[in-house]
Amino acid sequence: MLRVLVKRSGFVPTVASGVTEARQRIDAEDPFDVVITDLMMPDGSGIDVLEAARERDESTQVILITAHATTERAVEAMRKGAYDYLEKPFDNRALMATVDKALEKRTVLGENRHLRAAVEGREDGGLIGVSRATRDLRELLRRAARAPSSVLITGESGTGKELAARAVHDLGDRCAAPFVVVNCGALPENLMESELFGHTKGSFTGAASAKEGLVRAASGGTLFLDEIGELPLALQVKLLRVLQERKVRPIGGAEELPVDIRVVAATNRDLEAEVRAGRFREDLFYRLNVIRVQLAPLRDRPDDIRPLAQHLLGKHCALQGRRMVFDDEALAWLCRQPLPGNVRELENRVERAVALSAGPNITLDDLTLGSATSSTDDAMAPEIGPNFDLDAHLGAVEYAVLRRALASTGGVRKHAADLLGMTFRQFRYRLAKYEDDPD
Ligand SMILES: Nc1ncnc2c1ncn2[C@@H]1O[C@H](COP(=O)(O)OP(=O)(O)OP(=O)(O)O)[C@@H](O)[C@H]1O
Ligand SMILES: [Mg+2]
The missing domain is CATH 1.10.8.60 (Helicase, Ruva Protein; domain 3)
Known part of the structure; x- marks a missing residue:
């Protein structure tokens, strides 16, 4: 987020993933004009970054980002020569105003006119990981970001598909334009259509005013079609037309309007299998599957x-x-x-x-603390005796599995269903046997 913000303001940012990398970069590169650093990072303190930067070049200005609880330490940092500090959550404009003032001070002191900023906690695209798979992924995303082609991101629930989609946007030249997220499974078909393609005033009952639609809202930027596997067939046809013609016709509209979008789609379904089963259009699949990014499970x-x-x-x-x-x-x-x-x-x-x-x-x-482990163990290894009730036991096992899936997904039932390879309805039906849940 900071990288995009800084870049959008016309500066050239350098991003470091933590204290260690920041120090390496400070030592290796031309002195930075401004350094923005978090105070608290997994591998050390922003004060170490401050000291390294000031040691390299005394005129480098350092801005610290702090959580409320660490403000005392920020004050200490000011004494050590930090230019200013901002408390989280901060307002983008306040940060950029501080950067401008810091830069004024720096230009008085030094000569370097183009700003470089080292920013907290983000490797390229914000994807953390040291495995071969994750390093390859970062490289693939960097390259995909530079291409105009559609990107299809696949992987299990919780593997970072949305994060990867954002990286494709942030690392590309559309980064200053909107990144528009469409959750293809969230809305019923009739609402989804106008949500995506927009409508004209009075085009149907309830359309009191015209609506632009998400496709046009993403113009110049990136349209992220999340859970693309859930998109109803009728809308798949319409989406395909938009992608082929690069034009969109709002519901009730007389003419097609040009759109300039980059498309990134994601799904945890096996789309090839959906195509074979006739639930996903093959032509749309090929349109989307130009650059394939497959995320590995943890x-x-x-x-x-x-x-x-x-x-x-x-x-x-x-x-x-x-x-x-x-x-x-x-x-x-x-x-x-x-x-x-x-x-x-x-x-x-x-x-x-x-x-x-x-x-x-x-x-x-x-x-x-309070995790489901012990009750799960009970369910898996029951006491067997003459009064043993098999149905009750099987129910307990089923319930324990459902609960475990829920615990794995932070209580999100849609994701828990995905984990168990069930539809949301099947999951809800099974859970309802054990919990009376109004929803
Ligand atoms: N490599 C990573 N580095 C840092 N954070 C990550 C990484 N991968 C995932 N995350 C974090 O994990 C959480 C889940 O990631 P994300 O929402 O992108 O997953 P997803 O694949 O879209 O999941 P789902 O299919 O359930 O929607 C997010 O908070 C995300 O920021
Ligand atoms: Mg997601």
Whole structure:
């Protein structure tokens, strides 16, 4: 987000993923005009970045981003020569105004006129991970970003499809234009059509005013079609036309309007199988599947768990205004978990531990507190005797599995259903046997 903001203001940003990389870049490159750094990062403190930058060139101006709880330390940083600090959440304009003032001071002191900024916590595209798969992914996304072609992102629930889609947008030359997200499964067919393509005033009952539609809203930028596998067939035809003709006709409209969009689609379904089953149009599939980005599940890249856990800890500490580290034992345990809900599950577990922990360390107890593990074990290994009730037991097993899937997805039933290979309706039906849930 900061990279895009800084770039949009006409500066040339350099992004570092943490203290270590920031220091390397500060040492290796021409002195930076301005450095923007978070105070609290997984691998150290923004004060180390401040010191490295000022040591390299005294006129480099450093702006710190702090969570409310760490403001005291920001004041300390000011004493060590930081230009200013901003508390989270900050307003983009306030940040850029501070950058401008810092730059004025810097131009008085030094000569370098073009700004470089080292920004917190983001590798290219914000994708954390050290595995071969993730390094290849970053490279693929960088290249895909430069091409105009459609991108199809596939992968299990929680593997980072939306994040990857944003990276394609952010790393490309459309980054300053809108990134418009369409959730293709969220709306009924009739509403979806006008949502996507827009409508003219009075074109149907209830169309009191004209609507632009999401396709045109994305003009100049990127249209992200999330859960594309859920798009009804009738709308697949209409979408295909838009992609082929690069024109859209709003409902009730007399003429087709030109649109300039880059399309990124994502799904956790096997679209090839959907095509074979006749549920997804083959021609649309080929239109979308020009650059294919397949995201690996976390179990196939276990090396990523540790850096992701550290990153997510930093993220949720900052959001919750806390400062914490993992116990060695806790982190080791987390890295051994199967995590069928992938990064989303990891994030839920870390967020929950940060919220529940008494601190200052995240312990194994914080990670397992109140989790479904023991009741699941009971259900899987029952006491067998003459009064054993098999149906009740099978019910308990079913319920435990449903609960575990829900725990993996932070309670999102749509995702839990995906995890178990069920439709949302099947999942809801099964869950309703054990919980009376009005929804
Ligand atoms: N490599 C990564 N680095 C940092 N954060 C990640 C990474 N991958 C995923 N995340 C985070 O995990 C969460 C889930 O990712 P995202 O929403 O992109 O998954 P998804 O594949 O779209 O899932 P679903 O199919 O369930 O919609 C997000 O908060 C995202 O920021
Ligand atoms: Mg998603």
